[in-house]
Amino acid sequence: MRGTDKLFPPVAAAAELLAQHASTLKLRIQITDTLRTNAEQRALYAHSREPADKVNALRKAAGMPAVAPAEAAAWRTDASDATRSYHGYGLAFDWVLLDAQGRASYDTKADTNMDGQKDWYQVAGLTRFIPGLESGAYWSSKPDLPHCQMTFGLTPADLRAGHRPPGWKEWVLAARPPIDIQ
Numbered sequence: 001m002r003g004t005d006k007l008f009p010p011v012a013a014a015a016e017l018l019a020q021h022a023s024t025l026k027l028r029i030q031i032t033d034t035l036r037t038n039a040e041q042r043a044l045y046a047h048s049r050e051p052a053d054k055v056n057a058l059r060k061a062a063g064m065p066a067v068a069p070a071e072a073a074a075w076r077t078d079a080s081d082a083t084r085s086y087h088g089y090g091l092a093f094d095w096v097l098l099d100a101q102g103r104a105s106y107d108t109k110a111d112t113n114m115d116g117q118k119d120w121y122q123v124a125g126l127t128r129f130i131p132g133l134e135s136g137a138y139w140s141s142k143p144d145l146p147h148c149q150m151t152f153g154l155t156p157a158d159l160r161a162g163h164r165p166p167g168w169k170e171w172v173l174a175a176r177p178p179i180d181i182q
């Protein structure tokens with residue numbers, strides 16, 4: 001789902017800061033994906049693993065729009081359900097570069113601000129100015145360029161074992177995000 005209001009507040013603040021830093025380089029981004037339900041995570045996991053009709057059936061069940069076969073065949077995640085992704089806990093978001101017309105651009109070679117650098121990597125590089133924010137662009141295996149997360153020192157196994165960042169449980173009680181983790 002979209003909306004930084006569904007993220008754990010320190011992560012929402014980091015997402016907003018990333019967009020602000022990008023705008024100082026005359027780059028525009030949009031946050032496309034924040035908190036994920038189990039149904040959403042399962043649909044994304046099916047990408048590249050299941051035929052397009054199965055992917056789209058899972059996407060429909062999760063309330064997500066259908067995709068073309070090429071996108072259904074593209075790898076999206078190695079997390080088979082929401083408990084295995086930082087997205088499931090409101091600790092991760094994905095972003096997309098916007099072109100001059102304000103349309104999403106997945107062209108990772110785009111240079112919309114015409115400074116001779118690839119915009120996608122410029123924005124990913126800005127994460128190092130935001131304490132605690134990690135970009136998936138720098139992962140050695142399966143880099144995930146649109147993905148950013150804040151782990152608070154917790155691995156996915158720690159999260160599955162019930163550990164949470166300080167203030168997380170209070171946030172869930174107060175803000176009641178549409179979270180699917182039991």
Ligand SMILES: [Zn+2]
Binds near residue numbers: 087092093094147148
């Ligand atoms: Zn992500």
